[in-house]
Amino acid sequence: MTDAVYEPAYEAYEGSRTSRLARIGAIAQRGLAQVGSSLWFWVILGVSFLHIAVRGAVLQIGAQGAQPGATPFSASFLADALLSQARFGVTFVLAAVAADVIAEDLETGGLTFYFTNPLTKPGYAAGKGAGPFAATLAVTAVPVLVLWLLAVAFTPEALYPDNVWLLPLGILAASVLVGLVTTLVVAAVSAVVGARGRTAAVWVGLVFLLAAAARVARGVADNADLLLIDLFDALERTTHTLLGIETSPIPELGAWLTVAGWVLVSLAGLTWGLHREEVAG
Amino acid sequence: MSVLELEDVSKWYGDVVALNDVSLDLEAGLTGLVGPNGAGKTTLLGLLTGQLEPSTGRLRVLGEDPWGNAQLRERIGFVPETLSLWEERTGRDHAHLAADLTETGTRSAADDWLARVGLAEAADRPAGGYSRGMRQRLKLAMALVHEPELLVLDEPFGGLDPVGRREMMELLTDIDEAGRSILFSSHVLHEIETLTREIVVLVGGRIVAQGDIHRIRDIMDEHPHKITIRLGQPRELATSLIAHDDVVRVRVSEPTDDDPGEVLAETRAPDVFYDRLRDTILEEGYDIQELLSPDDNLQAVFNYLTKGASE
Numbered sequence: 001m002t003d004a005v006y007e008p009a010y011e012a013y014e015g016s017r018t019s020r021l022a023r024i025g026a027i028a029q030r031g032l033a034q035v036g037s038s039l040w041f042w043v044i045l046g047v048s049f050l051h052i053a054v055r056g057a058v059l060q061i062g063a064q065g066a067q068p069g070a071t072p073f074s075a076s077f078l079a080d081a082l083l084s085q086a087r088f089g090v091t092f093v094l095a096a097v098a099a100d101v102i103a104e105d106l107e108t109g110g111l112t113f114y115f116t117n118p119l120t121k122p123g124y125a126a127g128k129g130a131g132p133f134a135a136t137l138a139v140t141a142v143p144v145l146v147l148w149l150l151a152v153a154f155t156p157e158a159l160y161p162d163n164v165w166l167l168p169l170g171i172l173a174a175s176v177l178v179g180l181v182t183t184l185v186v187a188a189v190s191a192v193v194g195a196r197g198r199t200a201a202v203w204v205g206l207v208f209l210l211a212a213a214a215r216v217a218r219g220v221a222d223n224a225d226l227l228l229i230d231l232f233d234a235l236e237r238t239t240h241t242l243l244g245i246e247t248s249p250i251p252e253l254g255a256w257l258t259v260a261g262w263v264l265v266s267l268a269g270l271t272w273g274l275h276r277e278e279v280a281g
Numbered sequence: 282m283s284v285l286e287l288e289d290v291s292k293w294y295g296d297v298v299a300l301n302d303v304s305l306d307l308e309a310g311l312t313g314l315v316g317p318n319g320a321g322k323t324t325l326l327g328l329l330t331g332q333l334e335p336s337t338g339r340l341r342v343l344g345e346d347p348w349g350n351a352q353l354r355e356r357i358g359f360v361p362e363t364l365s366l367w368e369e370r371t372g373r374d375h376a377h378l379a380a381d382l383t384e385t386g387t388r389s390a391a392d393d394w395l396a397r398v399g400l401a402e403a404a405d406r407p408a409g410g411y412s413r414g415m416r417q418r419l420k421l422a423m424a425l426v427h428e429p430e431l432l433v434l435d436e437p438f439g440g441l442d443p444v445g446r447r448e449m450m451e452l453l454t455d456i457d458e459a460g461r462s463i464l465f466s467s468h469v470l471h472e473i474e475t476l477t478r479e480i481v482v483l484v485g486g487r488i489v490a491q492g493d494i495h496r497i498r499d500i501m502d503e504h505p506h507k508i509t510i511r512l513g514q515p516r517e518l519a520t521s522l523i524a525h526d527d528v529v530r531v532r533v534s535e536p537t538d539d540d541p542g543e544v545l546a547e548t549r550a551p552d553v554f555y556d557r558l559r560d561t562i563l564e565e566g567y568d569i570q571e572l573l574s575p576d577d578n579l580q581a582v583f584n585y586l587t588k589g590a591s592e
Contacts, residue, residue: 017384026381109363113423116330116359117382118351 023119024127031131040096041135048089052143055081056150073151074161075243078171082144083239086178087232089139091207094186098132099200102190121274129183136179144171163244174239181259188266191273224249234258284309284431284462290338292324299324301486311457313473314466316483322466326435330359343431355384358424362435368409372400372419375408379423386427394422398452414445434465438472442569443559450475469574471551505529505547511571515542521561522546527553541570
């Protein structure tokens with residue numbers, strides 16, 4: 001820091017200073033409020049809990065007549081619920097609450113405002129991503145943990161799966177991974193598309209086109225590895241790993257590499273989107 | 282010590298040269314940066330506020346390199362031309378966000394600045410309902426919540442009606458008197474002259490003049506200053522304007538179903554003209570929709586300066 005340069009009448013600030021984390025938190029706080037005020041978020045959350053209620057009912061009915069080894073309560077049962085929530089709940093909740101977060105700032109000149117304040121680009125991205133990330137947890141971790149609680153309550157203790165007390169950690173870890181990766185991808189799409197209203201369509205289109213392409217490719221080549229074309233299939237395999245399930249046809253290493261590839265490409269897209277004005281003028 | 286120092290700074294985007302070998306040394310105070318659209322003013326301000334990296338050259342703002350220097354931004358307040366505000370958020374929320382993003386800004390300081398720019402009563406209304414003048418004043422408050430040493434404004438008078446211009450000029454004068462250094466850009470020389478004598482003239486990415494504005498004005502007075510006023514009663518306003526000696530020409534376009542009417546006036550004394558126009562609008566209650574000063578006239582002055590600089 002050099003000597004201050006100002007005219008004699010200027011009085012330099014000598015009070016307390018806000019931390020960098022608190023400044024990022026200020027953006028995150030507004031993002032969370034925006035998620036909370038989104039009607040679509042509450043609709044999708046409501047549908048998510050309906051879905052969980054149906055699975056809970058299946059669980060209770062199954063538990064009432066269950067013979068040892070026949071109870072529906074298992075890691076796979078919870079993984080199925082989580083992955084359904086990831087593929088549909090996360091896709092649509094991000095389309096509703098995340099698609100425009102960066103595109104809006106690109107359109108309105110908000111980026112100039114943020115970046116002429118003492119804020120770094122990673123700090124801005126972290127703040128902007130916090131609300132959508134929390135929304136993904138709300139439609140994955142929260143309902144599936146509720147389902148786990150229902151399963152623990154409905155199922156006789158003797159029929160619990162071996163890793164019953166580790167399952168919440170696995171659910172949480174898998175949800176965090178799904179949330180971080182998908183939020184990053186949507187943020188990158190938002191920064192690259194850069195126009196409000198289009199990002200959601202690009203994101204939803206990307207999700208379903210890749211899923212369809214992966215299935216077609218697998219059918220044609222009869223090779224399960226080709227499912228890795230689809231991000232959510234890769235996330236399915238990582239979720240199985242985190243929940244201790246070993247039955248997926250998708251190779252584990254390939255799944256982690258695919259997820260890492262999506263992260264790297266998304267970081268590149270996000271970086272390009274946030275620097276585009278420096279390049280294009 | 283200088284507030285701004287540029288040594289042989291250039292900035293280009295691909296094949297397009299936005300700033301060409303610019304050297305500049307500015308002391309503390311109020312300085313106007315004037316140039317026609319496309320002259321490189323916004324690029325220069327982008328470099329000074331750390332948004333852009335110079336392609337070549339050395340740049341110092343308050344003694345520091347601004348590129349990638351988040352800490353330096355704590356000492357600078359910037360009012361961008363392009364920020365269009367978040368329509369659903371209130372003015373107070375905008376100012377609080379600006380305060381929350383800085384180390385030294387506080388929400389109470391933000392409320393204080395809202396009051397000082399005359400937005401205390403409107404602070405809890407959505408910014409979508411604000412007039413252009415209110416938006417500019419809100420952006421000014423947002424740039425000042427952390428009490429910066431240097432205030433940089435990009436076209437702060439753009440799109441403002443005469444009353445809004447006067448309010449903004451009064452605010453900038455007050456801020457200048459409080460001891461902050463101010464650099465603001467405009468493509469209308471008259472606006473700058475009202476506020477300061479210190480100007481920098483930028484044309485085609487080069488600085489063609491720097492110093493006392495009166496020398497520039499002497500050149501400009503040879504060229505009538507064009508002003509376009511869009512309003513519902515163009516003929517009435519034109520009749521009032523043409524009666525004055527400084528007005529050399531007035532052209533009227535009548536209103537249609539799709540467009541308001543328009544008055545294109547040419548004056549040799551823009552200072553007098555703008556003051557009188559403001560009074561006339563207030564007295565007669567004209568509904569002014571837009572007030573523009575086309576570049577053509579100013580471009581002629583800049584062309585003259587450019588030619589003079591190259592000879």
